[in-house]
Structures are given as structure tokens and as C-alpha cells.
Amino acid sequence: MSDREPKLVDTFGRAHRDMRVSLTDRCSLRCTYCMPADFADWIPSAELLTTDELMTVLEVAIEEGIDEVRLTGGEPLLRPDAVDVVRRINALPQPPRISLTTNGLRLAAQAGALRDAGLERVNVSLDTLDRERFKAMTHRDRLDDVLAGLAAARAAGLEPLKVNTVLMPGVNEDEAIPMLRRALEEGWRLRFIEQMPLDAGGLWSRTRMVTAEQILEEISREFDLTPVPVRGSAPAEEFFVDGGPETVGIIASVTRPFCGTCDRMRLTADGQLRNCLFARDELDLRVVLRDEGLSDAEVREGIRARLHRSVAAKLPGHGIDDPSFIQPDRPMSAIGG
Template identity: 75%
Template structure:
């Protein structure tokens, strides 16, 4: 194996988030504009062969975990084949998928058979009307059916991600945890980050990790689980365990010092942070007719090292001069 991807702060990069498409079949208000139609044209997306070239190189450079995301990754027509090909790489990484769950009834079994081990499903509310208002789609029951299908297929424990917003669903933290305990979900709350399409996120009104901890503590005793490592979630035993709940405090308690993540957008742009202002074009190296396979490999490796080298110590959300990235979350890949 080649030298790993180490940045100037000594952080070794092991985790690659890969967006498979910018398209989604929900319109979560904090992620994608409801009337969005400016999709990436098909030829701009990395082909599956191009993606495998990147992943073969990245895993040789020490990437051990790949998370497939989007947009909605299960909208990628060849998603099962993508998973199967990743598991067949010379140094196969752990694979997980972050999904809204809508296609899991159809795909959970085939994905499991292709080698998928874990799935994260996003669900912010247990109320059908709220779900409709939040996502602009009446698909609440389909998400629940998708979670059940994932459990039945053995993609367990299913992790459920929830974003709480003031006056929208911030009263649901205890109910979401109750439901998670009852159904065997591994629940994680994510602080809302300034990646919304309309730029209306406000630090002063966001629901913080402390708010969530306080709301849950009214009903349960939460005790910290030690050994967090580079994981974004702070985990807590619920009422002594063994069940846990996670809180991802990206804004109020950033974990950048332990960040080991890189991101690849569906159109082949490398990002060293969700909040990076710059991207590095990997696709042009993959499509450079002047390069043979060895040349592509050298150039992709050079660009991977470059983007890692340029990584800043922190995401800067709390800096006075913070500027939100131009792409919303849906186009970056959460």
C-alpha cells in the first residue's frame, strides 16, 4: 500500500463520502430548493468505471471507509452494481449508504446481497403532515417501510439521522428516541448546518446539541460512551445502555481536529470539507486523453494529495467572516 493521505495537521484520511447523484425524490427544506431543476447534466457525472478508478486508487492510499450519498444515492440506476464493484476492489473498503429510505423496500435485499453492511436513513419527524411540509412529498409511510425492509434484509442496526429545527420539529426529540428504542433503530441527531439552499440558517435560532441533550434528559439518563475516535457523533448510553443515542454537534462542538473525511461530488470534484470554498477537479484527470492508465493513476493520486494538503484546521462556521459554500448540501453530498 502507498503512503496514506496525511494533511499538514497530521490527520490521516480514511473516509471518503461519495455523492452518486445530485438528484433527490424529496425536497427537505434545509437541503434542496423545492423548485430545484438545475440538475447536473448526465455527461458531467462520473461514470461507474471512472468512480471505480478513483476508489481503487483511494483505497490503495489508505481510504478504508466509503459512504455513498447524494442527492439520493438509491436513485442511481446501477446502485447495486456500484456496491458490488466496490466490494470487489483489491482492497475493499467498508461501505455504507446514507439514504432517505424511499427505495429500500425494493433495494435493501439486493444491496445486502451485493455486500452492503450498513445503511443510514434520514427521518426528521414522526408526523405525516410535518413530513409532507418538511420534504414537500407525502412519502412518510414509504420511509418507515424502507427502514423495516432494511432491518429485514439484515442491514442492522439501521442508523436513523434526524435534523431538528426550531418551531418545525424540535419538540420531537424524546418521541424520536422512544420510537428508535422500540424499533431497534440507532438514532443520531445532527445539528443543522449552514448548507441550506436559501441561506436562512441562523446560529442564534438553530437547535443545538445542548438543547437536544436537555430535551432527552427530561425522559432518560444519558451517560457518555467513551472512545469516540474520529466518529462525528457523541454517543450516549440511554438509561444505562446497551442502547445508545448520538448527537452530531458539527456547529457547536466541531470535531474537525479528528476529521478524516474527504468528499467526492457526483461530477467528480474533490472537497476536503463540507464547508470548503474550493473544489479540485478529479474528473478532468480521469478524462484526459493524453494520459494512459498509469498516468491517470499518478494524476489522481497527485490531486488527492493536493486536496488533503490544502485542508484547513477547521470548517470555520463559527468565524465572523464565514461564507456559506455556493452548492447546497444536496449537491455536495451529505
């Protein structure tokens, strides 16, 4: 965390330092809980922020106290200039820490270049170690490519190497222990993520998800877990495994929400600012960036004002458990997970 004064403080006193930036809504996998296999509602490319536009937004966001940028998507490494994006962020005044959430498919080819460009660490999504299941869960036969990507990330020194796993009932819920065993062998820092109501098909159900409690109960059958005391604004609850130093994390967004310490804002690939994954409102930064009637200074002031307006409007929590909760119109792939 930087020692710069946080300026993006909401009405509940939460200081925002972390920006999740979606580089594209396109993805090379079709994870069933994220995107239907035949999804085709892509953002038109003319609406995607250019890299210059993205740098303008990030320069202002950094001036307002953002010191951590996580690149995501869609699959961020599908953006042809992903390495250059990292290099340019790293060359900004007061560069933020840069991390990446990826399905890993392009990491084998790009991990070294990403590291050289200034990427600090990666989270790789991997829900199963079984090839047939991987095919069924993602609609692509690419498990070996993910594993090669993880090896390349390790070789490139992208540490800590985190692995994100979503468990689903009747699909891969029996893999909690095998995943943790493998993570311990490979030196991956495993985190289980509760399935959230962010699928394009609107199929999520509170009664058909694997909860943090169930996961902890399951892995406790083989491993001794003790809570890691300091959590801060991190979404994962961490546990030492068998006394540590290895840990396992649980991101229990649904059953144990951590909104009270949220320090995150989100920028979609088409330049919309969101104050929460589950927000139903967005603020349009692209329209400001492309307003030919504005000077460069006016564009920056427009972005700054919207950053503050977005933070000021942030609700205390995501409200999944509220009877009036309505799932966002965009799926996770289009918001940026």
C-alpha cells in the same frame, strides 16, 4: 479500521481513511433545510462520473489508505445502477467497508440486493414521525415509504441501522423525545444532527437552530444519559440511554465541531474532490479521468497527486464561527451529505 499504512495525512496529522461518495445530486425529497422545493440547478448528466470512472478513483483512493466508503447524494438510490456500484466497489482489490446514507424511499425494494452486493450498513434520514409534518418538511407524502424502507433494512440485516434526525425550531423540535422512544422500540440507533449552513437558499441562521445542548437537555427530561467514552473519528457524540446498551448520538457540527479528528474526504457526483463539507475549493478529477492525452497510468497518478494536494490543503476547522465564514456555493444535496 484497516491496518494499512494511512498515506493521506494532512499537515495537522489527520489520517484520511473515509471517503464520502455522492452518486447523484438528484433527490426524491425536498427537505426544506437542504434544497428549495423548486430547485432545478441539477448537474448535467454528461458531467456525472461514470461507474468506470468512479471505480478508477476509488482504486487509487484505496491504494492511498481509504478503507471506508459511504455512498450518499442527493439520493444515492436514485442512481439506476446503485446496486451494481456497491457490487463493483466490493470487488475492488482490498475492498473498503461500504455504507449508505439514504432517505429510505427505495430501500423496501433494494435493501436485500444491496446487502447481497456487499453493503454493510445504512443511515436513514427521518426528521418526523408525523405524516403532515413529513409532507411539510419534504414536500412529499412519503413517510410510510421511509418506515417500510427501515423495516426492509432491518430484515436484510443492514446493521447497525442508524437514523439521522435534524430538528428545526418551530417545526419538529418537539419530537426529540418521541423520536428517541420510537428508536428504542424499533432498535434504530438515533443520531440528531445540528442544522448546518448548507441549504441552497442560504437561509440558515446560527440563532435559529436547535443546538446539541438543547437536544440533550430535552431528552434528559425523560431518559438518563451517560457519555460513551470512546469516540475516535466518529462525528457523533454517543450517550448510553438509561444505562445502555442502547445509545443516542448527537452530531454537533456547529456548536461542538469535531474537525480535529476528521478523517473524511468527499467526492461529488461530477468528480470534484473536497476536503471538507464546508470547503470553498474543489479539485477536478473528472478533467483528469477524461483527458484523452493521458495513459491509464498517468490518469491514476494525476488522481493520486490530487488526493494528496487536497489533503495537504485541508484547514484545521470548518470555520463556521469565524466572522469571515462564507457558505459553500453548492448546497448539501450537490456536495453529498
